[in-house]
Amino acid sequence: MPELPEVETIKNILAKLVIGKKILSVEIFNRNTIEGDPFDFAKTLKEKTISKLTRIGKFLIFHLDEEIIFLSHLRMEGKYFYHEQMLETYDKHACVVFTFSDHSALEYNDTRKFGLMKLSSAATYQTSPPLSNLGPEPFDIKDVKPLLSKLARKTIPIKAVLLDQTFVAGLGNIYVDEVLYLSLIHPETPADRISESQLKGIISNSVKVLSMAIKSGGSTIRSYHPSQGIDGGFQTQLNAYGKENLPCPRCNHGMRKIFVGGRGTTFCPRCQKNPSLPYVIGITGPIGSGKSSVLSFFGERGYHTLSGDTIVKNLYHDKKVQELIIKLFGNNVVDESGNIDKRFIIDVIIADEYKKRGLEKILHPRVEKAVVETLKKAHNDDKIAIEMPLLFEAKLDDYCDETIYVDIEDSIQAKRLAERRLPLATLRALNTGFDALRDKEKATYVVDNSSSLSKLHKQLKRILR
Numbered sequence: 001m002p003e004l005p006e007v008e009t010i011k012n013i014l015a016k017l018v019i020g021k022k023i024l025s026v027e028i029f030n031r032n033t034i035e036g037d038p039f040d041f042a043k044t045l046k047e048k049t050i051s052k053l054t055r056i057g058k059f060l061i062f063h064l065d066e067e068i069i070f071l072s073h074l075r076m077e078g079k080y081f082y083h084e085q086m087l088e089t090y091d092k093h094a095c096v097v098f099t100f101s102d103h104s105a106l107e108y109n110d111t112r113k114f115g116l117m118k119l120s121s122a123a124t125y126q127t128s129p130p131l132s133n134l135g136p137e138p139f140d141i142k143d144v145k146p147l148l149s150k151l152a153r154k155t156i157p158i159k160a161v162l163l164d165q166t167f168v169a170g171l172g173n174i175y176v177d178e179v180l181y182l183s184l185i186h187p188e189t190p191a192d193r194i195s196e197s198q199l200k201g202i203i204s205n206s207v208k209v210l211s212m213a214i215k216s217g218g219s220t221i222r223s224y225h226p227s228q229g230i231d232g233g234f235q236t237q238l239n240a241y242g243k244e245n246l247p248c249p250r251c252n253h254g255m256r257k258i259f260v261g262g263r264g265t266t267f268c269p270r271c272q273k274n275p276s277l278p279y280v281i282g283i284t285g286p287i288g289s290g291k292s293s294v295l296s297f298f299g300e301r302g303y304h305t306l307s308g309d310t311i312v313k314n315l316y317h318d319k320k321v322q323e324l325i326i327k328l329f330g331n332n333v334v335d336e337s338g339n340i341d342k343r344f345i346i347d348v349i350i351a352d353e354y355k356k357r358g359l360e361k362i363l364h365p366r367v368e369k370a371v372v373e374t375l376k377k378a379h380n381d382d383k384i385a386i387e388m389p390l391l392f393e394a395k396l397d398d399y400c401d402e403t404i405y406v407d408i409e410d411s412i413q414a415k416r417l418a419e420r421r422l423p424l425a426t427l428r429a430l431n432t433g434f435d436a437l438r439d440k441e442k443a444t445y446v447v448d449n450s451s452s453l454s455k456l457h458k459q460l461k462r463i464l465r
Contacts, residue, residue, distance in 0.1 A: 002074045004137070004170030005213035007058050010080060014060075014106075015053045017082045021100040022049045023064075030095035033110065035118040044068060044119055045098070055132045056126070057169035067122040071131070072108070078115035081107040134169040138206035141168075144199045150192045151199065155426065158194055159187035160261040162202070163207060171206060173263050174241045175213065179205045186274040187265045188258070193275055212237065240266045256398060263264040269398035277375050278382035279465060280399055284391035284439060286431045287408030287416040290449035290456065291387045294406055297460050298385035304378065308388035311370050312363060316340045328358045350429045364394040371396055383465060389434070392442055404463065405443035407436075409450040 002142055026042035028034060034041045045064065052063035060072040073079075080326065081091075086105040090097055096108040118130075126133060141147070146162070147167070154161055161167050162176045171179065180187050182205040185198060194202075216237065239249050244257035244266050253270040281303075283294050292307075299305040315321045316339070325333055329348060335341040344435065350357035369385060378384060388396055397403050408416075417428065438448050447459040 003172035003175055003213075004055075004058055004210055005175070005216075007055055008214050010074075010152065011053050011055045012084070014080055018050050018100070018106055019052065019233065020049065020282055021104070022047065023098050024101045024103075027097045027099070027101045028095070029090070029097070030110070030113055033095040033108070033115055033117055035116055041070070041117065041119055044047065045070065056131055057165060058172070059131065061125070063122070069120040069122055069125045070256070071116075071118045071120060071125065072303060073116045073130075075110070075114035075116065076112045076429065078108065078110040081109055083107065107272065110323060120169055133166050134321050135167045136164065137169050137215065138171070138210060139202050141203050144196060144203060147203075148194075150194055151194050154191035156191055157188045157260050158185060158191050158202075159265060160193045161265070163261070163263065168203075168206070170210065173265075174238070175206070175209050177240040177266050178209045178238060180272065182209065184271055187260050187267055188273040188274050188276070190276050225339065240268070242266065254395070256395070273401070276380060276401065278378045278384050279379060279401050280375065280386060280401035281463075282386045282391045282397055282403040283385060283387040284389060284443070285408070285412070286405065286434045286436065287389065288368065288413045288420070288431075289406040289408045290416075291389070291406050293449065293453065293456060294404060294447070294460060295385055295387040297457060298464075302462060303383045303385040306371060306374060306384065306386045308367060308386070308390070308394075311367050315363060315370075316342065318366075324362045325359070328355060328362070346426060346430065350426065356433070360390070360393065364390070367394055368396060371399060375399060402444040402463070404460075405440050405446045407440070407446055407448050407450075412450045425430075426428055 008123065023045050024047075026045050028038045028042060031038045045068070048064040048068055050062055050064055052059045054063065058073060060074070062070045062072065064070070074348050083105045086097075086099050088102050090107055091109055093111045094107050094111075094114065095115065098106040098108075100106070104156065108117070120128065135147075150162065150167065151158075159176055159180060162171050162179070174196065177187070179202055181200065183201045185194070185202070234432055240255065243255045246255050247253065248255055248268040248271060251268065251270050253268055255266055256269050257264060257266045261267060281298065283291050283298075285291050293316050295305050295307065316325075322340060325345070329345065333344050335344075349359060367388075375384065386396060386400065388394060391397055391400075391403065414428075446464055447456065447463075449456050
């Protein structure tokens with residue numbers, strides 16, 4: 001969708017092409033493009049000369065003689081094509097064609113047919129809808145207090161507020177992601193939790209981002225190109241939008257994509273923490289390292305606890321998950337009781353990396369969903385400890401304020417593994433799937449559980465909030 005920088009770019013280019021031109025005729029191929037009577041629209045503009053082009057928010061404003069105005073909103077994919085000579089036939093997506101007295105033509109082309117044109121007058125166009133409904137542009141905001149008072153009454157995510165053109169005009173999906181990234185604000189942060197200093201940062205960064213985008217001619221994204229022969233270059237400077245799974249330019253952590261109000265939203269989970277979520281500490285480490293002992297330590301001290309093993313166990317009873325697992329592993333994965341045979345799965349994934357990755361694709365998103373649902377139900381002042389063997393692989397560290405890797409000497413670990421129901425060789429084979437060096441580097445803390453429980457607790461007390 002064209003946003004403020006793209007519309008500004010189109011305005012500047014069209015101004016050089018059509019200002020001073022007299023409209024000879026207006027052909028309307030799509031009546032829905034015109035708000036009001038299409039016949040009156042064409043009749044009013046005939047024989048009128050374009051004197052000026054301006055922009056307010058995402059609206060192009062054509063000024064003509066006799067105080068006549070018409071507004072144009074490009075919506076999703078509207079474009080203007082200028083032709084030195086009028087054509088005999090136009091593209092099938094042409095909605096409106098203005099032919100000038102010198103036989104040049106301006107074609108409004110819109111594949112989605114969502115664009116809008118509306119007649120108005122110089123005396124009323126700014127004080128009547130749709131322009132009267134617009135909020136101020138970031139360039140015009142000198143005092144944020146009036147906006148801050150509006151935010152105080154809103155509990156919806158800040159991204160949704162910034163996309164609302166009645167709050168601030170000109171910001172669309174691409175640039176809101178960029179602004180929130182630069183402002184170090186999570187897109188799901190409730191609007192009423194935005195401070196005055198944060199709002200000042202949002203406005204300042206909005207001006208910065210929009211100015212840079214205008215200078216670069218806007219952004220060419222997927223199917224949207226600002227106009228005929230124009231390719232905006234700002235997409236090469238984007239930090240957040242469209243960068244899912246790429247390293248954050250600031251901290252190198254993987255960027256994440258979520259949906260906020262139905263809009264795809266990319267952000268850095270490390271740089272842009274969600275203040276509405278409780279404090280979370282993640283616990284990971286190989287099988288037999290003592291993760292459950294660490295989880296119990298925090299649970300005994302008032303933390304709410306979540307066990308990855310428990311979440312996965314519950315998932316194995318989910319009908320949809322069972323169907324996907326059977327599809328991946330075959331009917332032999334079901335035991336005589338009709339349940340998923342976890343021992344069978346373990347034997348297969350030890351030998352088959354493809355099946356292991358397939359299982360992770362089934363489980364990890366659902367584990368993440370279960371964790372996020374729990375976090376969102378918790379109070380902001382709660383403290384939660386999550387124990388997860390594949391904490392980093394499942395990207396659950398994105399929701400953790402701090403993480404603990406539980407380390408253990410091989411000989412001690414072997415003794416503990418020998419006490420479990422599964423064969424020692426099987427458990428050791430499972431542990432080879434853990435990247436210990438990587439996980440230790442990623443973790444906030446590394447604790448050694450090779451000695452007594454009291455020594456483990458002593459280490460954990462230094463971490464305890």
